[in-house]
Amino acid sequence: MRYWLIKSEPDVFSITDLEKAGREPWTGVRNYQARNFMWREMREGEPTLFYHSNAKPPGVAGIARVAGESYPDPTQFDPASEYFDPKASEDKPRWWLVDFDFVAAFDQLVPLATLKSDPHLADMMVCRKGTRLSITPVEAAHFKYVCGLAGFQPPD
DNA sequence: GCCAACGTTGGC
DNA sequence: GCCAACGTTGGC
Numbered sequence: 001m002r003y004w005l006i007k008s009e010p011d012v013f014s015i016t017d018l019e020k021a022g023r024e025p026w027t028g029v030r031n032y033q034a035r036n037f038m039w040r041e042m043r044e045g046e047p048t049l050f051y052h053s054n055a056k057p058p059g060v061a062g063i064a065r066v067a068g069e070s071y072p073d074p075t076q077f078d079p080a081s082e083y084f085d086p087k088a089s090e091d092k093p094r095w096w097l098v099d100f101d102f103v104a105a106f107d108q109l110v111p112l113a114t115l116k117s118d119p120h121l122a123d124m125m126v127c128r129k130g131t132r133l134s135i136t137p138v139e140a141a142h143f144k145y146v147c148g149l150a151g152f153q154p155p156d
Numbered sequence: 157g158c159c160a161a162c163g164t165t166g167g168c
Numbered sequence: 169g170c171c172a173a174c175g176t177t178g179g180c
Contacts, residue, residue, distance in 0.1 A: 132161070132163085
């Protein structure tokens with residue numbers, strides 16, 4: 001069992017939006033490292049921190065879960081989409097995604113500043129300077145610790 | 157609005 | 169394959 005963190009701008013798609021939707025295909029990721037995590041490494045049921053970026057303040061807003069296996073991101077084939085990729089084809093998809101299921105919204109956001117100032121989380125990727133990656137693995141201990149900061153009982 | 161970090165592009 | 173220019177992310 002692995003743990004993950006996904007970033008989303010709440011103005012675009014927030015934890016509340018995920019709660020309403022129940023499940024959401026994670027379209028539009030156009031970074032190879034992030035794609036590789038979804039494509040080949042994520043497994044159904046893996047718990048995921050849902051992080052609000054470009055927010056005031058930024059921080060972890062809740063929990064999601066990998067809904068199932070990866071499949072080609074349909075927006076890469078759609079000329080009308082901002083995520084259209086002319087170099088991708090149905091035969092040779094370039095971008096893969098998974099769906100995420102809603103698990104929980106934290107009663108209170110755990111701000112990035114809190115994560116950064118906590119020695120337990122010193123080497124958590126999202127705490128490090130200049131990590132722009134929108135999907136990162138999270139150590140089990142870090143995942144559980146962040147849930148603890150939110151007063152949330154982590155899923156098994 | 158600024159700017160550090162860093163990924164991508166394209167000329168050579 | 170190198171690397172300068174450029175674009176994007178995202179905190180502050």
